Amino acid sequence: MGRADERRARQRGGHRAAPKRRRSTPAAGPADTGSAGNRSAGTGSPAGGKPAKSLIRRMFTWKKILGAFFGTCLLIIAAFIGLYLYVDVPEGNPAAQQQSNVYKFSDGTVLARDGKVNREIVDLSKVPRKVQLTFVAAENKSFYHDSGVDFKGTARGILNTLAGKGKQGGSTITQQYVKNFYLNQDQTVSRKLKELVISLKVDRETSKDDILAGYINTSYYGRNAYGIQAAAQAYYHRDAKDLTVEQGAYLASLLQAPSQYDWSAATETGKRLVKARWNYVLDNMVEEGWLPKADRDGMTFPVPKEPKGAPGLDGQKGYLVELANQQLERQLMTQDGLSPGQAENAVMYKGWTITLNVDRKKQAALEKAVKTELTSKLDTKKRKVDADVQAGAVSVDPRTGKIVALYGGQDYYKHYFSNATRTDYQPASTFKPVILAAALEDNATTQDGKPITANTVYDGTSRRQVLDQGAKVGFAPPNEDDHNYGKITVQNAMNASVNSVFAQMGVDVGMDxxxxxxxxxxxxxxGMQAVPAQTLGSMGASPLQMAGIYATLANHGDKVTPTLVKSAEKTGRSVHMPDPVGGSVLSRTAADSVTSVLTGVVDDGTAKTSVASNPLRNGRQVAGKTGTSDCNRSAWFNGYTPGLVTSVGLFGEAAKTGGTGCDDQPVKKGDHVTLKGAMGGGRVNGGGPPARIWAAYTFGVTDKTRFDLNTTQGAAVAPTPTLSWSQTPSQTPSQTPSQTPSGTPSRSPSQTPSQTPSQTPSQTPSQTPSQTPSTGPPTEPGTEDPLDPNDGFDLH
Known part of the structure; x- marks a missing residue:
């Protein structure tokens, strides 16, 4: 290379070119010269040699990558061996870690001690072979030939735990047995690793039959049943040795979610899921060759028997314990990320001390009121319908959200499901205050643009077509006894529970x-549709829900979530329960205005006789609303004083199969049936027994106080104009709701012209024969009285 070439190379490369390497031979021939020239022309090396390797390629060679991989594997194996040698199989937990739960009243007095574990260990030979296989088919088809561990599922469970997802995944029967018998339900990586090691050792040291026996005897099946023997008795009232394959498949299916899959308490979704699980178990048995397909095809779902209460939970104790457990489980699901099954297993018999908000004196007073005003008057020998009467009630302090008393039924042993929390009956007209609250909160107007207030005038004609911007919406509900009220204020419509008014108001406000x-x-x-029919309270609701709604109204619009559990503690653990009182969900003016209007229902409306005229009232200010559903299947009174809200519901539930219902369909045990005729009367209205129970209880436990209302409307702050209306013979003059002086009620063709507001019932003009007192109490829809409302609409 000449000097000019070297200079150009320096300019391009920023450095002086390296001198050429010279061969050692003094003279090169033409061939050698050409070869050297070719080498110097190569790329990647100034001297024309092999290209230099990059730093990354030198660091990450295949040999080094494979070496690192195998090294990591060796470290993991070594760590696992160390863990395997370090972790021993512990002694089995005493009683599989089952302990008594202690439940206390708010004052610390013991309410119940629930610690007698409902379990009887049975030898595997006592369980039919195919019933044993249902559990294997449900949980772990490879059980008889695996090593006791599902490594893939365990890894997924550990990752879920690290990610905070809570629910574990992919455990074998051996792992579940180890978790139940040797460990606990904690959602931690260390617990999962211990489970892995112990499962491998147990599988090596214990026979598969012993593991399966331990698993089915320690698992929880719901209904306070631990082990297959207790479960067989709880669900099918027979011993484990007498279980069929179909029944065994159901019990095996339960283990995934005992409460959700309990047929007697399951929702429609729960029933669908457990049926799918049941089919999955049997199909797996056919697939594994454990069950002939012909036998499988002939099998039908084995509906479990009615449940029975657990020992020691008689009277109201079982209902209180059940709700306390449910609320604690929900909190653990929220706080710890547990699944429903895990939460239930973490609460039942785990040594909790659970203090309730229940006031011992108020609880006794509520039970006494129900007995005095209802159960003592039921005589099943004289009247079959008396056996169909169920009562539920929930009492809440609206200032704190504490459930201070609860009535779930006559006895937990006799009626396993709590009437206080059941949501399968219509709340009927007790829903009407919600419509008014929505109207006031949204500043809604009528069809002609007038603001909706307590004094707004509506058309109270029975069966009046509801209109929306002048168009009919296809809904025209009747009033009680098909009564026409004509022009009537919202206040008086609430007093008399006029269906046609609130149906129109619901559309005015907007059902959404x-x-x-x-x-x-x-x-x-x-799942509820926002349709006009809901204005009649045609949805399902429980006394617990209704107590919460009315407590929020009583608490000036601040949300109240009725809470039974005050505190829950056990060794090394304390669960913080959320505050039952939340922020505002309704303005104070709207809430207080509804309260003001509801005082008129007590003083001048459907609850006057039982509540306002009760000698125990002694000047107490009361707000409330009655409700009676279609066919008289339920009757309600939801009422409150400034310091106590109580919802009382009566429900018609068939005590046995037989006869026909209001819809002319055969009645089965547990069906919704009419309350009409109970206690020797006619229609059971919300202003009757439910209101009397409420008054007997409330006036015995509250002080004389008055509402602090921020409103200028409603009966509590303004005089209520009087209104004459036709009464049934069962009503006294004091029950007569009022009408504004500006209008008189319009009459149906069968009725005489309207009377003046000053007239008393004794002055009522004569009526058609179907309305005279000689006809007796009003009858049910679809029977002999043509003036009763259609089936499907509430009464008042």
Missing amino acids: NVMGTAKKLGMDTK
């Missing part, structure tokens, strides 16, 4: 707004 307000106040509206 109405149902939205119901949800904000505490009603579970999931």
